[in-house]
Amino acid sequence: MNDFTARNPDFATYITESFYRQGLMQTFGAELVTVEAGRVVIEQDFRDALLHQHGALHGGALATLLDTACGFAAVSLLPVGKGISTIEFKTAFLSPGAGTRFRITGQVLKAGRSITFAEGRAVALADKGEKLIATMTASMMTFALNPA
Amino acid sequence: MNDFTARNPDFATYITESFYRQGLMQTFGAELVTVEAGRVVIEQDFRDALLHQHGALHGGALATLLDTACGFAAVSLLPVGKGISTIEFKTAFLSPGAGTRFRITGQVLKAGRSITFAEGRAVALADKGEKLIATMTASMMTFALNPA
Amino acid sequence: MNDFTARNPDFATYITESFYRQGLMQTFGAELVTVEAGRVVIEQDFRDALLHQHGALHGGALATLLDTACGFAAVSLLPVGKGISTIEFKTAFLSPGAGTRFRITGQVLKAGRSITFAEGRAVALADKGEKLIATMTASMMTFALNPA
Amino acid sequence: MNDFTARNPDFATYITESFYRQGLMQTFGAELVTVEAGRVVIEQDFRDALLHQHGALHGGALATLLDTACGFAAVSLLPVGKGISTIEFKTAFLSPGAGTRFRITGQVLKAGRSITFAEGRAVALADKGEKLIATMTASMMTFALNPA
Numbered sequence: 001m002n003d004f005t006a007r008n009p010d011f012a013t014y015i016t017e018s019f020y021r022q023g024l025m026q027t028f029g030a031e032l033v034t035v036e037a038g039r040v041v042i043e044q045d046f047r048d049a050l051l052h053q054h055g056a057l058h059g060g061a062l063a064t065l066l067d068t069a070c071g072f073a074a075v076s077l078l079p080v081g082k083g084i085s086t087i088e089f090k091t092a093f094l095s096p097g098a099g100t101r102f103r104i105t106g107q108v109l110k111a112g113r114s115i116t117f118a119e120g121r122a123v124a125l126a127d128k129g130e131k132l133i134a135t136m137t138a139s140m141m142t143f144a145l146n147p148a
Numbered sequence: 149m150n151d152f153t154a155r156n157p158d159f160a161t162y163i164t165e166s167f168y169r170q171g172l173m174q175t176f177g178a179e180l181v182t183v184e185a186g187r188v189v190i191e192q193d194f195r196d197a198l199l200h201q202h203g204a205l206h207g208g209a210l211a212t213l214l215d216t217a218c219g220f221a222a223v224s225l226l227p228v229g230k231g232i233s234t235i236e237f238k239t240a241f242l243s244p245g246a247g248t249r250f251r252i253t254g255q256v257l258k259a260g261r262s263i264t265f266a267e268g269r270a271v272a273l274a275d276k277g278e279k280l281i282a283t284m285t286a287s288m289m290t291f292a293l294n295p296a
Numbered sequence: 297m298n299d300f301t302a303r304n305p306d307f308a309t310y311i312t313e314s315f316y317r318q319g320l321m322q323t324f325g326a327e328l329v330t331v332e333a334g335r336v337v338i339e340q341d342f343r344d345a346l347l348h349q350h351g352a353l354h355g356g357a358l359a360t361l362l363d364t365a366c367g368f369a370a371v372s373l374l375p376v377g378k379g380i381s382t383i384e385f386k387t388a389f390l391s392p393g394a395g396t397r398f399r400i401t402g403q404v405l406k407a408g409r410s411i412t413f414a415e416g417r418a419v420a421l422a423d424k425g426e427k428l429i430a431t432m433t434a435s436m437m438t439f440a441l442n443p444a
Numbered sequence: 445m446n447d448f449t450a451r452n453p454d455f456a457t458y459i460t461e462s463f464y465r466q467g468l469m470q471t472f473g474a475e476l477v478t479v480e481a482g483r484v485v486i487e488q489d490f491r492d493a494l495l496h497q498h499g500a501l502h503g504g505a506l507a508t509l510l511d512t513a514c515g516f517a518a519v520s521l522l523p524v525g526k527g528i529s530t531i532e533f534k535t536a537f538l539s540p541g542a543g544t545r546f547r548i549t550g551q552v553l554k555a556g557r558s559i560t561f562a563e564g565r566a567v568a569l570a571d572k573g574e575k576l577i578a579t580m581t582a583s584m585m586t587f588a589l590n591p592a
Contacts, residue, residue: 023199024206027175051171058172059234060215064208086207087411087435090238090386090534092581094554094561109576110538114410115383115437117538119579132553135563137536137581139383139435141411235559235583238386238534240433242406242413257428258390262558263531263585265390267431280405283415285388285433287531287583289559319495320502323471347467354468355530356508363504382503386534 004038004108007079015040015072022068030065032072038108040072043125046100057097059134062104066091066120066136069106074116074140077108083145084116089138097133099124106136116140152186152256155227163188163220170216178213180220186256188220191273194248205245207282210252214239214268214284217254222264222288225256231293232264237286245281247272254284264288300334300404303375311336311368318364326361328368334404336368339421342396353393355430358400362387362416362432365402370412370436373404379441380412385434393429395420402432412436448482448552451523459484459516466512474509476516482552484516487569490544501541503578506548510535510564510580513550518560518584521552527589528560533582541577543568550580560584 008014012035019025019032028050034041042065044050050061067089074084102124109117120136156162160183167173167180176198182189190213192198198209215237222232250272257265268284304310308331315321315328324346330337338361340346346357363385370380398420405413416432452458456479463469463476463486472494478485486509488494494505511533518528546568553561564580 018201021201022206023196024209027197048171049175053166053169054231058170058212058215059237060208060212061172063211063215063237063239064206067206067208067211083202085244086241087383088238088240088433089207089211090236090581091211092236092561092583093234094556096233109579112538117536117579135553135561135581137384137534137579139536235531236581238433240413240435242408257431260390265388265431283405283413283433285386285431285532287388314497317497318502319492320505323493344467345471349462349465350527354466354508354511355533356504356511357468359507359511359533359535360502360504363502363507379498381540382537384534384536385503385507386532387507388532389530392529 004077004111006037006076011076015075019072024064025068028061035076037076038073040069040076040106042069042104044102044104057102059091059093062097062122062134063089063091063136065104066106066122066134067138069104070118070120070136070138071140073106073108073118074111077111078142081145082142084140085143087139087141089136091134091136093134095131095133099126101125114142116142152225152259154185154224159224163223167220172212173216176209183224185224186221188217188224188254190217190252192250192252205250207239207241210245210270210282211237211239211284213252214254214270214282215286217252218266218268218284218286219288221254221256221266222259225259226290229293230290232288233291235287235289237284239282239284241282243279243281247274249273262290264290300373300407302333302372307372311371315368320360321364324357331372333372334369336365336372336402338365338400340398340400353398355387355389358393358418358430359387359432361400362402362418362430363434365400366414366416366432366434367436369402369404369414370407373407374438377441378438380436381439383435383437385432387430387432389430391427391429395422397421410438412438448521448555450481450520455481455520459519463516468508469512472505479520481520482517484513484520484550486513486548488546488548501546503535503537506541506566506578507535507580509548510550510566510578511582513548514562514564514580514582515584517550517552517562518555521555522586525589526586528584529587531583531585533580535578535580537578539575539577543570545569558586560586
């Protein structure tokens, strides 16, 4: 899958800065743990601030983390001066968001000239192994960033 | 559309309590403004804590609000002792999440015995009118709540 | 909703010709019954050739009709020389595809410069009224047609 | 991924018979090439009867084949006396449906008691290798078949 080549040599620095500038990622306390060409991994601790009324991770929190991972996976393949806007995503919830820590991976499937397709996986981390709890498929559009 | 009849006479109280017990809704500072049989409306102020790196509302924040509205719309039609779990949702982003306040509506399309289908609309509120910025379609499963 | 204005004055003729040139619509025996700016309606008889093994309309047949309706609804708003390519769609199946005739409507939600968002509804027609059996949300990309 | 165990020892025969009994698969002329516990592969020749107006495979045809592959992948894990009904699916179209033959794979991600999640891949086959042209994610519900 991951035979992508980055066009911006500084993509990892650019993505790291962008990630921690997102108000919502700051709110979540999410951590960016891997940035590769076409693939981004985020980790997130279980926190009361992110739950639904039955005490598990809110589906919207998982969708947010998956969208962020897929989005930055797409950004990693952009040339300088371009940005990514999500057209749509679908998230499926295979198992409840229970656990103490979660790993969310975004992976580009196709990086077209104007449209990028990516998919995401969210797993709950545990001593006995990983459990797949949610998936995402997303499509995103490339746009020209305004010069600063 | 909205010719649904609630089976729990106290659904509005139950949903209001559940909504404000969600850690993530507290984190967002979202407000529950309407609860009807099959339809729920949430409003949300624009807040720095909910943004992406380009300064608009994060797509995940919109998905979270839409999921919450659709989920409680489904809950409004449940008998006492049942809960709702999201199977999946898709969110489409028609326009950037710019504005000062947003209204998010969840509406049940079909409430089956085990599966409920709902759709959501998110609009940016402005003096000159509403602008549709995102939509959701969701499917949810009914499950039996454990007796307290 | 439907305050769209067509840019190609001959869009209805163009869509009618395109519809009946689709091999798959010929295979289905589908009928194009309404073409408006931003809205297209197709009708389809129940046929053995379109069923799944339990004797109802195959979900793929419904998705095909919904995709076609949404796609041509998008085409109705294009200038001359442009075409539409589906990026993705999601179809939800609310009730089995039982009945003798079906009406499938595609409606544009937003026609952007490069991306169009549409939604579709499929209903089973019966003497006692219509029954909603499936919905679609779709995103589509505009591309330049090659000159003939 | 594929560490699933079938509960119906005759699942392959049952699926083969069901596949070729589908009116729509007969119409398409699709071929069932692999049936395993949790995984089904279909192949389909390019045919004029399945095209859209620009001469490539109709998106609805791809969705139909993906839905069929995902559905039978889910069926392969059912006990005797149960059937599968698609709740919803999303299909993404990464590249045009051009080529002479297509391979469509459905793979179960999670087989729950009442809900099964699957994903699908459609590739165009060519001398120089496979090209991913479409993906699906689907959720399906188990129901009790009526005794014959």
